[in-house]
Amino acid sequence: xxxxxxxxxxxxxxxxxxxxxxxxxxxxxxxxxxxxxxxxxxxxxxxxxxxxxxxxxxxxxxxxxxxxxxxxxxxxxxxxxxxxxxxxxxxxxxxxxxxxxxxxxxxxxxxxxxxxxxxxxxxxxxxxxxxxxxxxxxxxxxxxxxxxxxxxxxxxxxxxxxxxxxxxxxxxxxxxxxxxxxxxxxxxxxxxxxxxxxxxxxxxxxxxxxxxxxxxxxxxxxxxxxxxxxxxxxxxxxxxxxxxxxxxxxxxxxxxxxxxxxxxxxxxxxxxxxxxxxxxxxxxxxxxxxxxxxxxxxxxxxxxxxxxxxx
Numbered sequence: 001x002x003x004x005x006x007x008x009x010x011x012x013x014x015x016x017x018x019x020x021x022x023x024x025x026x027x028x029x030x031x032x033x034x035x036x037x038x039x040x041x042x043x044x045x046x047x048x049x050x051x052x053x054x055x056x057x058x059x060x061x062x063x064x065x066x067x068x069x070x071x072x073x074x075x076x077x078x079x080x081x082x083x084x085x086x087x088x089x090x091x092x093x094x095x096x097x098x099x100x101x102x103x104x105x106x107x108x109x110x111x112x113x114x115x116x117x118x119x120x121x122x123x124x125x126x127x128x129x130x131x132x133x134x135x136x137x138x139x140x141x142x143x144x145x146x147x148x149x150x151x152x153x154x155x156x157x158x159x160x161x162x163x164x165x166x167x168x169x170x171x172x173x174x175x176x177x178x179x180x181x182x183x184x185x186x187x188x189x190x191x192x193x194x195x196x197x198x199x200x201x202x203x204x205x206x207x208x209x210x211x212x213x214x215x216x217x218x219x220x221x222x223x224x225x226x227x228x229x230x231x232x233x234x235x236x237x238x239x240x241x242x243x244x245x246x247x248x249x250x251x252x253x254x255x256x257x258x259x260x261x262x263x264x265x266x267x268x269x270x271x272x273x274x275x276x277x278x279x280x281x282x283x284x285x286x287x288x289x290x291x292x293x294x295x296x297x298x299x300x301x302x303x304x305x306x307x308x309x310x311x
Contacts, residue, residue, distance in 0.1 A: 009168040010183075012092045012097050015175045017081070017272050028085045035078045036283050042067035045123040045297070051302035057123050057137040063290060065145050070283035073107035076100060077178040077279050084177070094168075094262045097179040105181065109152035109206060115248055116210035117144045122241045123217035127224045155206055162195050177272055198271035207255075214248060243290045251284065256280040 020026050045067040049055045077100065084090050124135050159181055167190040181199070185192045205256070206211040218241070225237050254277045291297045 002187055007072060008171060009094055009172060010188075011093045012168075013173045014092055014177055014179075015173055015272075015277070016084055016086065016177045019085075023086055028082060031078065031085075031280060032082055035082070037075055038074045038078075038280070038284040039071055041188045041284065042071045043299075045287050045290065046298040048297060052198065052296075053295060053306065055300055058141045059118065059125075061120060061141055062114055062118045062145065065148070066111060066118070067287065069107050069110040069114065070116075070286055071113065072103070074283045076103045076107060077199075081177050092179065096163060097174075098160060100179040101163060101181050101184060102156045104178070105156035105159055106152050109155045110148055111251060112206065112210050113148035113151060114145075115244070115251060116213045117148060118244050119214040119217040119248070120144075122244055123220055124220045126237060139242050155202070156167070158202065158272060159195070159198060163196055166195070168188050171291055175272075176275070178275075179273065181213065209250060218245070239295075243294060246289050248285055250289075251281050254282050 017027070036164060046064050049060045049064045078093070125132050125159075128135060135157070161186060165187070166188040168187065169189045172187050174183050174187055185195050185199075221237065221241065225233055238308065254274070291301065
């Protein structure tokens, strides 16, 4: 996979989180609890959508894929971080680092595209309610979800292959708790201009295009609502879009903290803390956001509990 004229490196050393030794056990228990909550919460969302026929709609179809992506996104980095905290072994093999970079980009990108698709779904529901079932057909929903996964695979593969062309010195220390693409590129011994160009152009488009479509969808929804402004219409719009808008704000807010605001400073610890927010906190909160503000999800959960009790 790697070229012969590159300097060989078998493993990297991950610097880890800025946690004092006496606090390791406390943070290990905290992150383990958050990870288990993320997995179980998102699995419950997927299970409820699968079992309850009332949730067999485009919105919940997209939500189930978002929940699945969140499980994978957390699983790419958190178990490895927990193992390092427990065993105090911070080395990761080169192949393991490459795979971590690829799957982190893949699932992070899937979330990004799915949020844009869900915004389009909400746009159709509010701006074209009479034609909703005609527009959001089953084959279109499958096409949109398949496009999210395929484009994300291509995006991750591009940056991973470019990273694989780099050379690294022996005993390279990555100032992070996982193999983040930007952190890995910074410790390379070779020219990284092509990698940085790809991140700035193609990576920028992957963020800007979905975010722009989300903004465009919500602008159209606001314009439609303002044409006939009533309390009932506003209440319906909030119940339809409130959870999605909250998740979008949380997702892009933490993403900005990781890749824009934190990187503008000099503190590597701040980058790691911002990444924890993006990879641990946000996927954990998404199930609660969609379930606490959603009568359909709560109804499905109550029905599921009653069925288990009666059985």
